[in-house]
Amino acid sequence: MSTGREPAGADRPPRRASRGEPALEVRDVVAGYVPEADILRGVSLRVREREIVTVLGPNGAGKSTLIKAIAGLVPVRSGSIRLFGESLLAVPAHRMVSHGLAYVPQTGNVFARLSVRENLEIGAGAHRASGGFRDDLDRVYELFPRLAERRRQAAGTLSGGERQMVAVARALMSRPRVLMLDEPSAGLSPLLVAILFAKVREVRELGLTILVVEQNARAALAVSDRGYVLAEGREQIEGGAGDLLADPEVGALYLGARRALA
Numbered sequence: 731m732s733t734g735r736e737p738a739g740a741d742r743p744p745r746r747a748s749r750g751e752p753a754l755e756v757r758d759v760v761a762g763y764v765p766e767a768d769i770l771r772g773v774s775l776r777v778r779e780r781e782i783v784t785v786l787g788p789n790g791a792g793k794s795t796l797i798k799a800i801a802g803l804v805p806v807r808s809g810s811i812r813l814f815g816e817s818l819l820a821v822p823a824h825r826m827v828s829h830g831l832a833y834v835p836q837t838g839n840v841f842a843r844l845s846v847r848e849n850l851e852i853g854a855g856a857h858r859a860s861g862g863f864r865d866d867l868d869r870v871y872e873l874f875p876r877l878a879e880r881r882r883q884a885a886g887t888l889s890g891g892e893r894q895m896v897a898v899a900r901a902l903m904s905r906p907r908v909l910m911l912d913e914p915s916a917g918l919s920p921l922l923v924a925i926l927f928a929k930v931r932e933v934r935e936l937g938l939t940i941l942v943v944e945q946n947a948r949a950a951l952a953v954s955d956r957g958y959v960l961a962e963g964r965e966q967i968e969g970g971a972g973d974l975l976a977d978p979e980v981g982a983l984y985l986g987a988r989r990a991l992a
């Protein structure tokens with residue numbers, strides 16, 4: 731499925747980074763909410779173009795903080811964050827979408843009182859007035875037919891899985907090149923988790939690069955290319971998704987132990 735627009739299309743001009751080049755690069759990032767309380771204590775990771783990368787880690791490891799630091803919501807004290815080679819450190823959070831970065835927060839990611847369609851309109855932001863909004867809407871509804879059926883319904887009245895799909899769809903409406911998802915499967919049944927991650931794969935097929943933070947390690951790694959384990963504010967393990975799934979240490983900590991951690 732083509733989105734018919736440059737950032738997500740398969741027919742990107744050759745001048746742009748080709749598949750496999752770094753889309754998002756985080757280097758030695760030290761960050762925290764308040765001065766002198768570092769939550770991230772030197773995190774490095776890289777997501778190549780069109781990769782799906784998962785960050786795993788126990789509660790409080792700093793996974794959400796990492797995503798928020800990339801999104802410009804947590805002060806970065808040192809290190810670098812680059813999107814397609816361009817530093818994001820001076821970019822305010824509300825300008826991230828115009829740089830091609832979209833972020834679906836762990837909680838509070840839909841406007842409950844607004845309809846599905848209104849949520850998607852807000853996601854489109856400035857693109858709403860420009861040409862292509864209708865096409866974007868059609869493509870998002872094609873990806874999530876359930877949302878097309880429910881487009882007039884208030885988002886707050888949807889099921890948890892449907893709401894999560896609104897959140898992802900809303901982020902897609904901003905025409906991102908890189909999408910970050912914080913615990914997209916939280917609170918969903920195993921069947922819905924499987925459906926949601928299948929959608930994440932479909933989103934990648936649109937040409938996007940995806941960074942996922944998840945406690946549901948098995949489901950996330952199953953659709954990912956690579957993963958990192960974050961603990962105590964540092965990335966501790968990096969590997970191919972298959973290798974991480976087979977790693978006894980990762981297995982003991984994150985696979986099949988979800989309830990204990992949750």
Ligand SMILES: Nc1ncnc2c1ncn2[C@@H]1O[C@H](COP(=O)(O)OP(=O)(O)OP(=O)(O)O)[C@@H](O)[C@H]1O
Binds near residue numbers: 795836
């Ligand atoms: N707004 C905030 N202000 C101050 N400290 C915070 C804030 N949000 C999180 N923290 C602290 O940052 C640390 C990391 O939290 P973070 O939410 O990044 O963890 P996480 O890995 O996402 O955990 P979870 O799996 O529970 O979502 C925790 O010690 C937490 O208390």
Ligand SMILES: [Mg+2]
Binds near residue numbers: 793795912913
């Ligand atoms: Mg979190």
